[in-house]
Amino acid sequence: xxxxxxxxxxxxxxxxxxxxxxxxxxxxxxxxxxxxxxxxxxxxxxxxxxxxxxxxxxxxxxxxxxxxxxxxxxxxxxx
Numbered sequence: 001x002x003x004x005x006x007x008x009x010x011x012x013x014x015x016x017x018x019x020x021x022x023x024x025x026x027x028x029x030x031x032x033x034x035x036x037x038x039x040x041x042x043x044x045x046x047x048x049x050x051x052x053x054x055x056x057x058x059x060x061x062x063x064x065x066x067x068x069x070x071x072x073x074x075x076x077x078x079x
Contacts, residue, residue, distance in 0.1 A: 017061035024050075024057050027064070 018026075027048065028035045041047025042057070048067035050059045 017065060019061070021053075021058040022061060022064060023059075027059055030064075 022030075024035060024038045027038045031038075038047065042050055048059055048064045050057050052058070
């Protein structure tokens with residue numbers, strides 16, 4: 001009989017994103033873009049919103065999910 005592993009509700013709420021703050025490297029990996037692109041998005045204020053913890057840039061997974069949803073809606077609305 002197969003073992004049933006309960007699903008972590010945080011994974012569902014976060015849409016599969018990790019339950020920790022993301023680094024610029026994480027964002028670059030997720031979107032398949034160079035790291036410099038992530039920094040350009042930050043400078044131009046066109047990418048997901050980030051924040052600083054001391055000198056370190058971090059992204060909230062919930063904000064990244066909202067950014068992706070917004071971008072998808074904008075693309076579907078333009079079609």
